[in-house]
Amino acid sequence: MADTLRGWGCLEPLLIFLLLETSWGAGGGQIHYSVLEELDKGSFVGNIAKDLGLEPRELAERGVRIVSRGRTQLFALNLRSGSLVTASRIDREELCAQSARCLVSFNILLENNMKIYGVEIEIIDINDNFPRFRDEEVKVKVNENAATGTRLALPFARDADVSRNSLQRYQLSPNTHFSLDQKSGTDGQKYPELVLEQPLDREKVAVHNLLLTALDGGDPILSSTMHIHVMVLDANDNVPLFTQSEYRVSVPENIPVGTQLLTLTATDPDEGINGELTYSFRNEEDKISETFQLDSNLGEISTLQSLDYEESRFYLMEVVAQDGGALLASAKVLVTVQDVNDNVPEVTLTSLASSVSEDCPPGTVIALFSVHDGDSGENGEIVCSIPRNLPFKLEKSVDNYYHLLTTKVLDREEISDYNITITVIDSGNPPLCTESHISLNVADINDNPPVFPHTSYSTYILENNPRGISILSVTAHDPDSGNNAKVTYSLAEDMFQGMPLSTYVFINSNTGILYALGSFDYEQVKDLQLWVMASDSGDPPLSSNMSLSLFVLDQNDNAPEILYPSIPTDGSTGVELAPRSAEPGYLVTKVVAVDRDSGQNAWLSYHLLKASEPGLFTVGLHTGEVRTARALLDRDALKQSLVVVVQDHGQPPLSATVTLTVAVADNIPDVLADLDSLKPSSYADDSSLTLYLVVAVAVVSCVFLAFVIVLLALRLRRWHSLSQLQAPGSRLAGVPASHFVGVDGVRAFLQTYSHEVSLTANSGDSHVIFPQPNYADTLISQESCGKSEPLLVSEKINVNEELGVIQQAPPNTDWRFSQAQRPGTSGSQNGDETGTWPNNQFDTEMLQAMILASASEAADGGSTLGGGAGTMGLSARYGPQFTLQHVPDYRQNVYIPGSNATLTNAAGKRDGKAPAGGNGNKKKSGKKEKK
Numbered sequence: 001m002a003d004t005l006r007g008w009g010c011l012e013p014l015l016i017f018l019l020l021e022t023s024w025g026a027g028g029g030q031i032h033y034s035v036l037e038e039l040d041k042g043s044f045v046g047n048i049a050k051d052l053g054l055e056p057r058e059l060a061e062r063g064v065r066i067v068s069r070g071r072t073q074l075f076a077l078n079l080r081s082g083s084l085v086t087a088s089r090i091d092r093e094e095l096c097a098q099s100a101r102c103l104v105s106f107n108i109l110l111e112n113n114m115k116i117y118g119v120e121i122e123i124i125d126i127n128d129n130f131p132r133f134r135d136e137e138v139k140v141k142v143n144e145n146a147a148t149g150t151r152l153a154l155p156f157a158r159d160a161d162v163s164r165n166s167l168q169r170y171q172l173s174p175n176t177h178f179s180l181d182q183k184s185g186t187d188g189q190k191y192p193e194l195v196l197e198q199p200l201d202r203e204k205v206a207v208h209n210l211l212l213t214a215l216d217g218g219d220p221i222l223s224s225t226m227h228i229h230v231m232v233l234d235a236n237d238n239v240p241l242f243t244q245s246e247y248r249v250s251v252p253e254n255i256p257v258g259t260q261l262l263t264l265t266a267t268d269p270d271e272g273i274n275g276e277l278t279y280s281f282r283n284e285e286d287k288i289s290e291t292f293q294l295d296s297n298l299g300e301i302s303t304l305q306s307l308d309y310e311e312s313r314f315y316l317m318e319v320v321a322q323d324g325g326a327l328l329a330s331a332k333v334l335v336t337v338q339d340v341n342d343n344v345p346e347v348t349l350t351s352l353a354s355s356v357s358e359d360c361p362p363g364t365v366i367a368l369f370s371v372h373d374g375d376s377g378e379n380g381e382i383v384c385s386i387p388r389n390l391p392f393k394l395e396k397s398v399d400n401y402y403h404l405l406t407t408k409v410l411d412r413e414e415i416s417d418y419n420i421t422i423t424v425i426d427s428g429n430p431p432l433c434t435e436s437h438i439s440l441n442v443a444d445i446n447d448n449p450p451v452f453p454h455t456s457y458s459t460y461i462l463e464n465n466p467r468g469i470s471i472l473s474v475t476a477h478d479p480d481s482g483n484n485a486k487v488t489y490s491l492a493e494d495m496f497q498g499m500p501l502s503t504y505v506f507i508n509s510n511t512g513i514l515y516a517l518g519s520f521d522y523e524q525v526k527d528l529q530l531w532v533m534a535s536d537s538g539d540p541p542l543s544s545n546m547s548l549s550l551f552v553l554d555q556n557d558n559a560p561e562i563l564y565p566s567i568p569t570d571g572s573t574g575v576e577l578a579p580r581s582a583e584p585g586y587l588v589t590k591v592v593a594v595d596r597d598s599g600q601n602a603w604l605s606y607h608l609l610k611a612s613e614p615g616l617f618t619v620g621l622h623t624g625e626v627r628t629a630r631a632l633l634d635r636d637a638l639k640q641s642l643v644v645v646v647q648d649h650g651q652p653p654l655s656a657t658v659t660l661t662v663a664v665a666d667n668i669p670d671v672l673a674d675l676d677s678l679k680p681s682s683y684a685d686d687s688s689l690t691l692y693l694v695v696a697v698a699v700v701s702c703v704f705l706a707f708v709i710v711l712l713a714l715r716l717r718r719w720h721s722l723s724q725l726q727a728p729g730s731r732l733a734g735v736p737a738s739h740f741v742g743v744d745g746v747r748a749f750l751q752t753y754s755h756e757v758s759l760t761a762n763s764g765d766s767h768v769i770f771p772q773p774n775y776a777d778t779l780i781s782q783e784s785c786g787k788s789e790p791l792l793v794s795e796k797i798n799v800n801e802e803l804g805v806i807q808q809a810p811p812n813t814d815w816r817f818s819q820a821q822r823p824g825t826s827g828s829q830n831g832d833e834t835g836t837w838p839n840n841q842f843d844t845e846m847l848q849a850m851i852l853a854s855a856s857e858a859a860d861g862g863s864t865l866g867g868g869a870g871t872m873g874l875s876a877r878y879g880p881q882f883t884l885q886h887v888p889d890y891r892q893n894v895y896i897p898g899s900n901a902t903l904t905n906a907a908g909k910r911d912g913k914a915p916a917g918g919n920g921n922k923k924k925s926g927k928k929e930k931k
Helices: 002-019 048-052 056-061 092-096 286-291 668-676 680-722 844-860 916-930
Strands: 022-024 030-036 044-046 064-067 075-078 083-086 103-110 115-124 137-143 151-153 167-172 178-184 190-196 207-216 223-233 246-252 260-263 278-281 292-294 300-303 314-322 328-338 346-352 355-357 365-372 382-385 392-396 401-406 417-426 433-443 456-462 470-473 488-491 505-507 513-516 527-535 543-553 561-564 576-578 587-590 592-594 605-611 617-619 625-628 639-647 655-664 740-743 746-749 758-760 767-769
Touching (some): 092 115, 246 260, 278 292, 365 382, 382 392, 488 505, 561 655, 576 587
Parallel strands (some): 137 223
Antiparallel strands (some): 022 030, 044 083, 292 300, 365 401, 505 513, 527 543, 587 625, 605 639, 740 746
């Protein structure tokens, strides 16, 4: 036997060469190979690289691998040679048992393009199994009276090989009483039988020993033997007989364990022990004995364990009925298992892309998976589906493989994650289904710019704000994710008043908070127009912008400024003339003041704070006009001193004072004559008041000095704390106090006009100079101020700037004043829009010359200056050549001292008419001369 096997080993390579065959199936992309069983591990099966149209080195690059379901891997890929080889020794009998053809199927997957190919390999049988009897020896009983030709059934042999290598024939050792015959069953099995050739005589030979040999058709032939002991019995001339030679039963696979399948019935006409039958399986396999149970007395067959259609579809067994005399009969039993829908479909995910870009084109493969149902027929027919509302579809590939593809362009901002449920349902009754879930993340691309909630914003900030204060915070939203949604903010480069906007404001690029780099001054900057840009961090970055209007709100940080009468600079005092013949309401002069602030902070009111002759003069609350309150009397002093305070309506209010000197006389010679009679004691009555004023000034000076020291300390401390926050060059450039101020859109020139009067008499050579009033020591009377407020001097100190900013609402544009009602510098009802303002070139010498000329003309009795009584002859002097072109809004606020008329421009002269006020004063002067 060993020599025979060695001979087989020598012929093995030749048989491999002859039997190995590779072919492509028509139309299915199926690859076929043939290989002998029992080859060593690593044996060549086929050139898979060539059959796939690839080079061997491309197998690893393209991710070629074997995909098989639910069994041990029998084959492997040799990536270096591109060959398909055996992964282990293959036993055909273990794989396919007695099947005529043994086919092993699996799939080859190309990972890079998700293509799959079917491979089918036929395992060729070799003669590696001997025919085998179940028992090495067997006893056969036969009646001694058995007739010639009696057949005795013998145990048959089994050969695991197939075709020619399977069992082919039996041989019986030479014997005179028995011969051998064999029959073939419907299943192809060969059954040996002993045929009695000569009558038996138990008394001669009680036991006949025979040798039965089973041979196959292989090359070399393999065989096995079994010893037969023929026991000759006493006569039992009736053989048991089954009612059927073959029993068939069909049962569903889900019947309970212990269910009775069928009952076999055999009869024996003998009596006694020769008629008692016992039932048993003959030559049963282990699988039969483990699955079924036979009642030896009743012949009932029942199940010992559950049946499984997917494991075995039918069971074939042989049942023997034997009587007490050793006669027996046999019958075939075929149990067919019916399939029921007891297997849930299975989904096997082969390849999956867990993330896909949102700009992937339609038709992109997301996943590759296979489905399988262990049932057969309709129970194994599978329908695979996904929800219809998803942008995906299923496309069937080969061998129950499916591709999951996109059907349209994805949008991560709309849906960032997909949970795809794959539902697989069979066609059984009732149907069974299974669900498999795939999670897919949509990767973001930078396809959305940052977006502001509004295209424009407006905000307000109080002037005199602290440096570094936050103004507002802007936010832009980017629906992308990651760096594509990381927003940074910046300001568009632009210029304002000759300087970059970046010197005024700063925006935090991360938070979008806008900061003021310096303190705003409403009088210089009323609003800023900014463009805020928001950019993301994508590649390439996307951006958007919005406009921002920053409005500066006014604070009451400017005290009123007196434009007329101007403050003298050389110690002299301006004089206003009022004739003694003036009636009540006579316009002596007008105080003109402006305030750099706006709104109610520039709403001015005028009050008479102090007068040397109380009740003699009044001041218009909103016009600043100084008029006589009663008729002038002879006892009224020549020189009248008035202190007028100008106060705004801010919170807290600020004010300024001016001292007016009014000379009461009908003409210039009267003024000169009365000035000679002035005594220094004219102010003796005010000596006590002066003492109080001196004391008050000293106290105020001490308080002021202490306050300045504290203020400087606070300034230094604040400067030190802010120096860390301010970069060089980032603070607002210090702009010097402008000579211009805007009131209701008009820019006026704030040049101080000092009209000093120096009167010199030609006859007496006397030189009289009116002393300059003290502006700093003027007190505000309780009657002139509605509230108890501190003394405010013309030199303003803005405490609010240091101690905190009082919040002020945006200015209400609903209040309006007519030109006649407007406070401050506008508002004279008698004003003329074409009135002129004297130019500052009129210094003390020019006024002195005009006064002397007027005095000479009065002495001669014929005045050619065109001025009436008390006009000092100045009407004709203020002609068009003295018009100040820079102050169009304040021209109506200039009055000729001693006249009821407002100065006009050349319009009167152009019409050939004298000013109306001058003519009226001439008539009054004539009446007085007649008296």
